Amino acid sequence: MVEPSDFFVLSFLLIYVPGFIFNPSGQTTLNGLHLPSEAATRAEIGMLIMLAAGSTVFILRRYAERRFDSLTRQVQEISTKRSALVIAGIAALCLAVMFSLLMISPEFRKFKLDILRFFSFQFEGSDYRRLRNESYSDGWIIEGILARARFTVLPILFCLVLYPLLEKKRLIFAAGLAALIFVALPASLSKLPIFFFIGYAVILGACRYPRFLDIRLLAAMLVIATVIIVTMLVVLYTAQYQSAVINGTVLPLNLAIERIWGETYSVIVRYFTVYPEMLSHTGFSGINLLAKFFGLPARLPDIEVAKVLLGNDSGSNPGVYFLGGYAAFGMPGLVAYALLGSLLLWSLDFLGRKIRVASLRATYLAVVGMNLVFLNQIALHTALVTYGIALVPIILLCLDVLVRRIVREENCQAHRSAYS
Secondary structure: OOOOOHHHHHHHHHOOHHHHHHHHOOOOOOOOOOHHHHHHHHHHHHHHHHHHHHHHHHHHHHHHHHHHHHOOOOOOOOOOOHHHHHHHHHHHHHHHHHHHHOOOHHHHHHEEEEHHHHHHOOOOHHHHHHHHHHHHOOHHHHHHHHHOOOOHHHHHHHHHHHHHEEEEEEHHHHHHHHHHHHHHHHOOOOOOHHHHHHHHHHHHHHHOOHHHHHHHHHHHHHHHHHHHHHHHHHHHHHHHHHHHHHHOOOHHHHHHHHHHHHHHHHHHHHHHHHHOOOOOOOHHHHHHHHHHOOOOOOOOOOHHHHHHHHOOOOOOOOOOOHHHHHHHHHHHHHHHHHHOOOOOOOOHHHHOOOOOEEEHHHHHHHHHHHHHHHHHHHOOHHHHHOOOOHHHHHHHHHHHHHHHHHHHHHHHHHHHHOOO
16 A cells, blocks of 8 residues: 655656666756766766665665564554544634735735736746746745745645545535635645645545555556656647647657656756866755754755856756755765665654544645655755655644544543443
């Protein structure tokens, strides 16, 4: 059966391994970069180290789980409609209060108007870039609150509100409510939140039908989704470059394959190009919390790589989680991050088995499983803090303990009343 770590493992294998096998140089026709062969060799070594570290931890995990039953034993699930409804009501109230308080802020109201303009295709390219790169990056409400809560607190409340509706198979109402919540709070001038919140809802719904949580079915669905995405890109590029396609100067399928696999692996080679040949390793300055703790100037490797190779207006080049360790400390940092990441996946699966309340267990799989996909484009330390991979399990485990205690006290009172 599917566990949270499977979402990262399958997505990583699907996104990066084809590029590693078929395009190890990281060269594509889309960016015009000329990456040195030495950097490509270092990137290959880095990928092999990561795969070796992950495989070692996986083998250790399989041995330990067969040796000690307590590592795989799932606690008995508590499924009561009353508790799910109460939790959903509290979550809905929290969302309503949060939205009401945020609406007091002129910054948030302007943000919501811009979102509506974005959804209605009323943005020019220059306006879109200005709003994303300048207007919202310094805002206290948008960057200080929503950016921190968008993939942590809000998905938890989102799933807890939807769970009773999905349990009762009110799919149309659940879809409408999900869209309303998304537009009211987490929506942004980016396609990424749309993808993730759809993922939260789909996984949550699949928890009602365990047959959909088979790992083989999930792998098949990801392959099918990839074929659909490639097909859509081929159609898009054909429509976009009609004359060039007719003349044979543009091959839509090759372009789509380069966009999905060539460019993603190219980012890995770019890190090995920039560090340490063009810039020194960031050390603790590349880890924001430690930089603040030690009083060091903060450095953002994903932005540094983009600016050095693509220019000042290029935005950022986020890469798979272990690249943060490489940018900070070189190969020793890569090894440390590769091992820590693999151990983190194991621990998250273990913690998920200890949640007993049905709605919280489903929420855990949906939110933690989807958020682990962030490891494909965010450094490990950033994913732990900003993208909730550490925070979400803590919140849900605490809620599970609280709800179980309340249910236990209610059962005790019911028994006492029956005897009296």
